[in-house]
Amino acid sequence: MNARPRPGFPVRLDRPAAAAARPALPAAQRSAPAALAPAAQPRPGRAAPTPQGLGLDSQAVRLAMVKKLAAQGITDARVLEAMGRIERHRFVDTALATQAYEDTSLPIGLGQTISKPGVVARMAELLLAGLDPRKGEPMGRVLEIGTGCGYQAAVLSLLVKEVYSIERLRGLHEKARENLRPLRLPNVHLLFGDGMAGFAQGAPYAGIIAAAGGEAVPQAWIEQLAVGGRLVAPVASAAGGAQALLVLDKTAAGVQHTLLEAVHFVPLKSGIA
Ligand code: SAH
Numbered sequence: 001m002n003a004r005p006r007p008g009f010p011v012r013l014d015r016p017a018a019a020a021a022r023p024a025l026p027a028a029q030r031s032a033p034a035a036l037a038p039a040a041q042p043r044p045g046r047a048a049p050t051p052q053g054l055g056l057d058s059q060a061v062r063l064a065m066v067k068k069l070a071a072q073g074i075t076d077a078r079v080l081e082a083m084g085r086i087e088r089h090r091f092v093d094t095a096l097a098t099q100a101y102e103d104t105s106l107p108i109g110l111g112q113t114i115s116k117p118g119v120v121a122r123m124a125e126l127l128l129a130g131l132d133p134r135k136g137e138p139m140g141r142v143l144e145i146g147t148g149c150g151y152q153a154a155v156l157s158l159l160v161k162e163v164y165s166i167e168r169l170r171g172l173h174e175k176a177r178e179n180l181r182p183l184r185l186p187n188v189h190l191l192f193g194d195g196m197a198g199f200a201q202g203a204p205y206a207g208i209i210a211a212a213g214g215e216a217v218p219q220a221w222i223e224q225l226a227v228g229g230r231l232v233a234p235v236a237s238a239a240g241g242a243q244a245l246l247v248l249d250k251t252a253a254g255v256q257h258t259l260l261e262a263v264h265f266v267p268l269k270s271g272i273a
Contacts, residue, residue, distance in 0.1 A: 058087060065101040069121050072103075076125045082158040083121050088114075091151040091179050105264075108149040110169050112266055115211055119263060120152050123232045124159060126247055126260075127207045130230025139206045143224065145195035145233075145268070146211030150176030150188075156209070157185040164202045166195040168272045196270050198224040205229055213243045214268035225250045234265040 066084045074080060089100035091114055096106050105113040128139060139160040144153055147167035153176065156163045165188065167173040173192040180188060191199055196218045198208075204226035213234030225231055231248040237259070245260040 058089060059084075061101045062087070065103075065117055068103065069118060072118055074118075074121045074125055076128060078128065078159055079121050079125045079155075082124070082155045083117060085158060086151065086154045086183075088117065088151055090182075091149040091154075108172065109175065110171050112148055112169070112172060114149050114151050115265070120155055123209055123245070124152075124155060126232045126245070127156075127209055127230055128159060130207060130228075130249060140226075141202055141205050142207040142209060143195075143199055143202060143205045143221075144209050144211065145198075145221075146266075147176045147190060148172055148211060150179045150190070152209070152211060153188050153190070154180060154183060154185060157188045160207065161187060162202075163188045164191060164199050164205075165189070166191040166193055166199055168192075168194050168269065170272070192272065194270055194272055196220070196268065200224060207231070208233070210234065210268065211265060212268040213263070213265040215241075217246065217248060222248070222250065222255060227252055234263045235259075 062084050065088075066080050069083060070080055074083075089097040092100050092106050092108065099106060101117070103116050103118045105116050105119075108114050127142070130139075141162045141164065142156055142160045144156060144163060144165040147153055147165040149172065150165070153163050153165040156165075165176070167176065167190070170192060173190060177190055180190070189202075193199070195210075195212075196214075198218070198220040200220070203224035205224055206226055206229050208221050208225055208229070208231040210221075210231075210233035213236055215236045217231065217233055217235060221231060221233075225248075227250055229250050231246075231250075233246050233248075234243040235246045236242065237244050243263050243265060245263050247258040247260060249256045249258075
């Protein structure tokens with residue numbers, strides 16, 4: 001899918017072992033105020049980095065992606081920073097790595113896809129804009145349904161206190177574990193199971209985010225959402241199963257639904273495989 005060559009693509013994104021083993025950002029930096037990590041800024045007066053594998057050069061491509069996200073309307077600086085830090089090319093096959101910073105979904109195996117960066121950023125921004133009243137503090141626990149390759153879980157880990165991410169396909173659950181291991185993100189908890197039932201042990205959640213779309217939001221998710229919490233999920237609207245992004249806010253007075261733009265997510269399925 002989308003395997004056209006990229007003429008003129010300036011960098012190589014193959015993985016040297018040393019870079020793959022590079023530790024994640026120290027925890028102190030994760031809550032740093034909104035700005036890209038210093039190393040992600042272009043360096044004035046220096047020539048464009050020569051192709052030499054990962055590191056600086058992939059940061060330059062990521063920075064370009066972040067600029068595009070901002071141009072598309074993502075305004076939350078925390079989200080832009082997180083998108084600039086997580087190396088998306090580590091979450092896709094090497095053969096697809098040169099496409100990792102385009103705004104496109106890519107196959108991750110077992111018929112599933114990694115979401116487009118634009119959609120990951122949009123959903124994260126919507127999630128953080130929820131009602132959670134603790135101003136100035138990061139959002140608390142978040143449940144993600146559909147770990148896939150683990151990319152969105154990694155992005156969320158820089159934005160909220162704890163991420164519980166559940167996947168129904170064992171092969172992807174294990175792949176996500178492998179992808180995330182070198183990043184050493186202690187606040188990401190990967191779970192294998194049917195996310196239609198949520199994950200009651202971690203409830204209540206300040207936020208719930210789904211990366212797969214069903215016809216309706218399972219009741220368990222609404223029950224496990226804290227009062228003041230926000231859920232962001234694709235749902236199939238009545239007309240022919242086309243999906244739209246749903247934002248659901250849970251208040252003391254009840255739940256409030258807001259339907260937003262059309263989206264295209266893989267289906268939410270029940271059971272494990
Ligand atoms: N957030 C992921 C996107 C993965 S695609 C990423 O960043 O890569 C959506 C995933 O949802 C698929 O892996 C699919 O297997 C999973 N999924 C679908 N229904 C599910 C369910 N009921 N419980 C848990 N995961 C589910």
